[in-house]
Structure formats: C-alpha cells, structure tokens
Amino acid sequence: MLTFFDYEIPVLKALVKLGGSVKTMDVYSVVEEIMLPKLKNHPEEYGHYKIQTDIIWKNKTQWAREYLKRKGQLDGSVRGVWTITDAGRERLRLFKKTGRDPDEGRATIEGIDSAVAETEESPEKVFKRLDSFHETGAILNVRGIVYEPINEQGVVLLFAAIASESGFLIEGIRSKFPDAQLRRKTNHGTYVQCMAEFEFKSSNYQLHKHPLKGCNLIICWQHDWKDCPIEVLELKKFVEKLR
Structure with a gap:
C-alpha cells in the first residue's frame, strides 16, 4: 500500500x-x-x-x-x-x-x-x-531539517540526516541502552564499531543514570557536562560546518 x-x-x-x-x-x-x-x-x-x-x-x-x-x-x-x-x-x-x-x-x-x-x-x-501544538526550535535548515532539535527525538533525526558527513554509518537504532550501533570511519578509511547514546543535553546521560561502560559516544545537541568521561559529539557545533 x-x-x-x-x-x-x-x-x-x-x-x-x-x-x-x-x-x-x-x-x-x-x-x-x-x-x-x-x-x-x-x-x-x-x-x-x-x-x-x-x-x-x-x-x-x-x-x-x-x-x-x-x-x-x-x-x-x-x-x-x-x-x-x-x-x-x-x-x-x-x-x-x-x-x-x-x-x-x-x-x-x-x-x-x-x-x-x-x-x-x-x-x-x-x-x-x-x-497549533507543535513546538519547534529555531530555524536550522540543514540537510532538509528545518528546525533545531528541542528534545532527544530531534537529536536522533538530525544525526540520521548528517551521519555520513560526520563519519558514521548507522547499523541500527534501538530502544535499549545504548541507543545506537554505529560504524565510525577511521583515518585509514576503515570502519570500527561505535556504541552511542542520544541525549538532548550531554548532562542528561547522568540524569538518566546510564553506566559509563558500554557507551563510546554521547551524541547531543548541547554539551553541558563539564569533565565528561565519555567522548561527546555536539551537533550544535558540528552543523555550523555544514552551513
């Protein structure tokens, strides 16, 4: 159909x-x-x-x-x-x-x-x-995404649109921790596994009480976790390179 x-x-x-x-x-x-x-x-x-x-x-x-x-x-x-x-x-x-x-x-x-x-x-x-009841962020207009994310779902959507340009392949997005199973491109042109968790703000990772083990990367819109022990991809900064 x-x-x-x-x-x-x-x-x-x-x-x-x-x-x-x-x-x-x-x-x-x-x-x-x-x-x-x-x-x-x-x-x-x-x-x-x-x-x-x-x-x-x-x-x-x-x-x-x-x-x-x-x-x-x-x-x-x-x-x-x-x-x-x-x-x-x-x-x-x-x-x-x-x-x-x-x-x-x-x-x-x-x-x-x-x-x-x-x-x-x-x-x-x-x-x-x-x-009338759909709240949006500010205008983004990057890769077909009109608005900036205002929640975790928006972060997932934006990342999916720019994954290849940020050096990732998406193998799967799931409902359990960590959220995404990715393949990350290395400097040698090969790919390695990368397990990632999506958050609107990086500090939400702590708020949601996720373990430090089992996640290689936090993908967020805003990085506000000082001295974060896990690597963070802040999409807000990354998309500036695409404008």
Missing part, C-alpha cells in the same frame, strides 16, 4: 522538472508520470475514498504537498502555486547522491500517521491543527 509519504519525492522532482515553481493544475500529470511504475502495481490508487471525491493518488499528492510545506521544503505562500525551496532541493540532492531519502523515519518521530489522508478534513486543516 502506498502512503502520501511515497509521493513527497515525486512532488519535489515534478517541481524541479517544471522549473521550480508551477501552478497546481500542472503538477499532477508530472507526478503521475513519475509515479507510474509504482501505480501500475497499485491500481487501487486510481479509486476513490468513500468519504472523498478526488482520485486517491491525487489526494495523496495533496497531502504530500502539505507535509512538504510543513517541513519547509515547499512554499505555498502564493495561492495556487507550488514552489520548491532550498531545503526541498537539498533533500533531492541527498536522495540522488545516496539513494536514500534523508527524511526516512521523520514522520514517525513527529507522530504523523499516513492514515490521516483518509479523513474528511483537508490537509491544510489537519496540519494547521497539528502545528
């Missing part, structure tokens, strides 16, 4: 193909063309939800557009016009370079369920309601 998340990259590709800024009515045919290989295997996308009149794939395209707006990757400030932003282009660049979507897993962290697309409400109304 396809979700509206599957339409995000095609929408961004369509906007680039059409010159970066285009009227709404002109986007759909290009999105359909890009999605055609998948649509052939999902004929149900040409049906209709019982509670909506739009064809399902068009409805999901609208939801993708609204979610892209929410993430700052698409500008819809001009009524009836869709415009890709620098953040959207950066996401596409990383997707083309790595073959992986840098936003993969982001919706889960943000608590966005693809099932919302099947409601009677418009995407604009639903996301507006979500935004």
Whole structure:
C-alpha cells in the first residue's frame, strides 16, 4: 500500500522538472508520470475514498504537498502555486547522491500517521491543527531539517540526516541502552564499531543514570557536562560546518 509519504519525492522532482515553481493544475500529470511504475502495481490508487471525491493518488499528492510545506521544503505562500525551496532541493540532492531519502523515519518521530489522508478534513486543516501544538526550535535548515532539535527525538533525526558527513554509518537504532550501533570511519578509511547514546543535553546521560561502560559516544545537541568521561559529539557545533 502506498502512503502520501511515497509521493513527497515525486512532488519535489515534478517541481524541479517544471522549473521550480508551477501552478497546481500542472503538477499532477508530472507526478503521475513519475509515479507510474509504482501505480501500475497499485491500481487501487486510481479509486476513490468513500468519504472523498478526488482520485486517491491525487489526494495523496495533496497531502504530500502539505507535509512538504510543513517541513519547509515547499512554499505555498502564493495561492495556487507550488514552489520548491532550498531545503526541498537539498533533500533531492541527498536522495540522488545516496539513494536514500534523508527524511526516512521523520514522520514517525513527529507522530504523523499516513492514515490521516483518509479523513474528511483537508490537509491544510489537519496540519494547521497539528502545528497549533507543535513546538519547534529555531530555524536550522540543514540537510532538509528545518528546525533545531528541542528534545532527544530531534537529536536522533538530525544525526540520521548528517551521519555520513560526520563519519558514521548507522547499523541500527534501538530502544535499549545504548541507543545506537554505529560504524565510525577511521583515518585509514576503515570502519570500527561505535556504541552511542542520544541525549538532548550531554548532562542528561547522568540524569538518566546510564553506566559509563558500554557507551563510546554521547551524541547531543548541547554539551553541558563539564569533565565528561565519555567522548561527546555536539551537533550544535558540528552543523555550523555544514552551513
């Protein structure tokens, strides 16, 4: 089953193909063309939800557009016009370079369920309601990440987006200590295992009473633990190199 998340990259590709800024009515045919290989295997996308009149794939395209707006990757400030932003282009660049979507897993962290697309409400109304209680940090705009982290989940999201540039490969992120099993690039070009714990502030490691053994690295947004006995990667400083 396809979700509206599957339409995000095609929408961004369509906007680039059409010159970066285009009227709404002109986007759909290009999105359909890009999605055609998948649509052939999902004929149900040409049906209709019982509670909506739009064809399902068009409805999901609208939801993708609204979610892209929410993430700052698409500008819809001009009524009836869709415009890709620098953040959207950066996401596409990383997707083309790595073959992986840098936003993969982001919706889960943000608590966005693809099932919302099947409601009677418009995407604009639903996301507006979500935004009304969605607290964010300051503008970051690095590698498709719009806002600075305000919690541990945000740190995980940001690190996933910049892992390769910081010399890491992610083997797995889990729910037990330590949070992440990574591979770290050495000066010789080889990789060694690195077990890491995510924290918003490095001092939270103490607050959460984690043991000093079993963790090679604390990955945080703010490093505030003086004389920390464990190596710390402070993302707040690292992302300055990427601007």
